[in-house]
Amino acid sequence: MKKEELPQDKSKLADFTRELLYVKNIEGQYEKELSTGWDIKSDALNCAWDEIARRTNFAKESVAAGSKSPVFYFMELNLMDLATLAAYTGFWKWSVKRHLKPAVFKKLNHQKLEKYAKTFKISVDELIHFDGTN
Amino acid sequence: MERTKGFEHTQTAHCENGVAVGLFRHQGYDYMSEPLVFGLGVGLFYIHVPFMKINNGPAISFRTMPGEIFRRGAKALGIEVVRKKFSDPSKAQALLDEKLSSGIPVGCQVGVFHLAYFPKEYRFHFNAHNIIVYGKKDQQYLISDPVMETVTSLNAAQLEDVRFARGPLAPKGHLYYPVNVQVASDEQLRKAIKIALHKNAWWMTRVPFSFIGSSGFKYTANRIRKWPKKIGLHESRLNLGQIVRMQEEIGTGGGGFRFIYAAFLEQAAAILQDDRLAGFSEQITKSGDLLRASAVKMAAIYKGRNSEQMYFNEIADGFDEIAAVELETFKKMYKMKF
Known part of the structure; x- marks a missing residue:
């Protein structure tokens, strides 16, 4: 060049x-x-963030519809995949996958919820009270 | 505790090169430059890892494995490097403090996602960023981030956050610094350059997998041709956007890496008094220019201006051309006798 x-x-x-x-x-x-x-790069970056917004929004709607737990929303919000979230929390990948189900999530004890809250840098209250409508 | 004596911040295109340049220069290598480190570190590469995804897109890299440039560069110059990883963050901080108080600036591997001074738009889960910590003042760690124009700082909690980022390539507090540096003689440097050229040519042409080395561009070209039918327009767009980000984004620079290597070849031509290398430099410059041209074409697709198969074919043809240019160059370089 x-x-x-x-x-x-x-x-x-x-x-x-x-x-x-x-x-x-x-x-x-x-x-x-x-x-x-360089505009070409800025466009690529914007394109990536549009996709993140789309995924996060989809996650929010899924929580509101009751098909996914709040963990799913905050995972997407923090740009994480199962492997990264598993690494941050110390859970197995398949455990994290289970915790994305609302029924399983409701039964999680405080200690486990705290690990998620700490990873997402929010409080346990914020985590369990997220219902996808706010 | 004060800043380490006389540490000078050097901005570079790529973080790992930059940490090497900063630390080697601090130890007396006044002539050390980014192209030289990158070349001696056998940095230029291409790989398109099949079946693997990064951020839901193709796993492509334009440079060698994280950490290798520094490791190979140091080895080529006979520089010894001390490395430490930790499971306990407080021990990681203790050793860092100890080194800083004895006046030794150190390289640290960090994750970008929690890196406080980075703009939010650039903070992805990428754990192989490299910075130099060169001092501590008023509870702030003084940071020389090679991709930045100026120095910056982080407090202890912020630094711990990024040194203990988790996920793929987790740094685990990884800290490293050169010791007992003896500046190589001109003769040693010439020899090291010749060896590094040969090794890089080997990596680009001799690895018997089509997705590794310069032939990898062909592999990517074939994938790109199939994307619209196979995964649909939406995913294809995301994939192309990801290639451009991998290729050109700050601190990654695929086209950028080609230009750094071309600059190295230009320097090598002068140091070794060998015009053939100047010719190779022109060819690798061409490869970098082609990459930038293809980025413009990809942008037309991910911005939604173009969507037909013919535009994907055009990009793929461009990648085939890059493969041809690089294969020809590196095959010649591999056979070169000095």
Whole structure:
């Protein structure tokens, strides 16, 4: 990439940093140059967040409809999958999968609920009282 | 406790290169640069792992395994590296404090999801980010994050959070620093560069799996062609978006990695007085340019402008071209006699 072709588009990096790239100068030699961003990348990032919003919304509706437990919603909200949530809580993956069922979730003891609450950085109250309608 | 003496922050395109550059320079390697570390660390790579998914999308990487660039780079220069992992966060903090108080800046592997100073939009569950902790002042740890223009800081709880992020590639408090650094002689450096070039060419052309090395671009091309029919437009769009993020996003840079490697080849050509390497540098630059061009085409699809099969074919053809360019270059480089 030539130095003069390096995009300087607005991006979510604005208040954080410019990023460094290696570009060719007029003499055809590599040098370092800073960039504020590239629209192509911003679009890819937005696309990823749209999908996260879609998944989170679906999770919320599932909890409201009574087909999934609040764990499912907070898992999606925290961009986690079963493996990551299992790693954070210390439960087995299949246990986490069971805890996504409302009937199983209702029977969880305080200690287990606390592990989820701590992972999601919320209180146990917030976790058990989430019903997908608020 | 004060900051370690005279630590200088260096911004780089990629975090692991940056930690290596920062720590090696601090130990007397004044000429150390990101392209040199990346090249000596045999950093350039391509892999499309079949049957595996990351964030519900394809598992693709444009660089070697996390940690390998630093490890191989240090080894090539004869630098000894001390590494520690912990199960107990308080022990992890104690050793960090001890090193800082004796004036040694250290590299730390961290997760990005809880990394307080990162913009929220960039915080995914990625656990192989690398930073340098170079001091402690007023209960704040002084942080040199190589992808940033300036230094930053974290408090003890924030640092513990990211050092003990969990999930795939969990850092487990991973901390590392070079010891007894002797700056390599010119002769040693020349030798190390030759070996690293040969090894990188081996990885790109000689691994007998089609999804590893430069031929991996062909593997991805074949997948891309099949996506619209096989998984539908919505998933195809997400997958392409993920490729672009893996490829170009801050600290990952697939096209970016090609340019770093091309810069390394340019330096190697000067150090070894060998024009053939300058030619290879041009070819790898071309590969990086092709990757960026394909990102533009992929964007047209995930933004919803294009959706027909022909556009997927066009992107796949671009990936085939990248495979051809890189295979030709690295095959020549593999056979090269110095």
